[in-house]
Amino acid sequence: MLEGGRLMLALEGVSKDYKVGTFGGKRLRAVNGVSFGVATGEVVSLIGESGSGKSTIGRMVLGLSRATAGTISFDGRDVAQLAKTGPRTYYADVQGVFQDPFSSYNPIFKADRVLTLVKGFFPGIGRSDWDEKVEAALQAVRLEPGACLGKYPHQLSGGQLQRMLIARALLLDIKLLVADEIISMLDASTRIDVLNLLGDLKGRGLGVLFITHDLSLGNYISDRTVILRHGEIVEAGSTPKVFGNPLHPYTRMLLSSVPQLHTKWAGGGPRPAIEPAGGDAAPRLVEVEPDHLVAAADEAP
């Protein structure tokens, strides 16, 4: 954990099974025994390839699907009990932003409708107070209110739309943002602005669960990193330690595959042939140095 950060979100041995097959007779373990946490003012990257269960974890944190086993708690509240304890108070603290900003908006309505839709969270707020709040939230994500209010989604760029969704989350003064691949649909020239925004919001105490498949983006922005493979954590810890000293062979393979701008791929690249880990037993994580955990598999050193 970061010094001074208070643990908000905690996942303990979380697993998720999906029913598959014609009659749902088989089950597929998408997430297997995952435990980690997010503190206030901390960006945690959840990095994995497709099918690693990273988005499933994001959906479970947002209460969009239920964990099969294990508990997810936010400030001591069990997310699985949301329906009983009132989802509204939970969503006033935790919000999600997803990959495709274009499909998060209804094209027939003006884009700022997404902001108006959360007005219900503020019963009895006056018009001028509301406008002030909206303006402050847009300023915080570095959007010019005049340039984006009253516009239709097709008149705004992907980066602007994505920032407006983050502004909506800020309107609610949330504590945790689940950002699921929010950068991948954006162009290179605008994606760094959205990343920097997350970095700035972190300074205001916002915790971010940053779900991505892009290692360089994860490394750029996050304090802690969790590497997933087939629903299991293979390596986790503070970002400089995981990236500076990757110990699990899978992490090393991922890092060596990342195309970089100044170094060419070293010869003889890995032909990826990674078989899903068998069995239901969650892997044991071993602390190799303070704040650096590695899955204790046969091949791990």
Added chain:
Amino acid sequence: MSLRVDGLTVYYRTLRGDVKAVDGASFSIGDGEIMGLAGESGCGKSSLGKSLIRMDVRMKHVAGRVELDGRELPIADDAKMNAFRFREVSIVPQYSMSALTPTRKVGTIAQELLESRDVAFDTVKPELVRRLTLVGLSEDVLDRYPIELSGGMKQRTVMVISTLLDPSLLIADEITSALDVSSQRAVGELLVEFRDREFVKSMIVITHDLAILYQVADTILVMYAGKLAEKASAQTIVRAPRHPYTRLLISSLPEVGVRFAETRLAGIPGKPPSLLAPPVGCRFRDRCPLAFAKCEEEPPFVELEPGHEVACWRAAA
């Protein structure tokens, strides 16, 4: 010289007017050259690639000519182009995951494709199987439906089928974008291997990802808002770019090792202009920190030094 494009201009017809997607593109590609074509979405890179093989109905060839191996490509004539497609020019399309017909087995797709070009399937099948093995696929994939293959497998399958007749030019459109990093690397390395084995003489690799291009391409052509901005060797584009747009683009890319807490990278403010009525002069002018009065005139795409061309008044000065 394998491919020579001269003043190619292609517009999209829309109800609101012509969208000037490719405006006066001139460049050439040598034998055995892999040219990367980079730019933001909507800059015209895919339109340029598509116009070299098949224009869709909305596209209009306005001006310019294309020569492949000394012969003129009749790009505006859909019927005449048929003689070139697949044999001389081939494409690995964007989203080639969905390029495979879901109701046909992979082998059937290949067979029908070859027979449509009057090539007997049996004569090329041994070579097809050999190349599938080369990319790490077994002969069994021919008997499978596309849904039974993973994204990376489909991508490799399409690459093998597309290049089966050893085309002179291959257009690879965003073929790594939807893949995981490990499959990305495998596919990127295959592109180079296909060139080295002379399955393909030259290649245009279209992507928004400059880091991938640095790994696979010999030269990189950067497009901005329908115009060519800069062309040079991959090394030069990454290490010593001259166009302000290329410079800003390169400096906005985070690399493994660069961290927000230590180095704050900056993006490019603003967004590309609409191509329905692009501004006169340099199209990057509004976002460019170096813009000056002269930029209201359109900068020519000139050679600064051998093999390094730039369209910028500041760089040329």
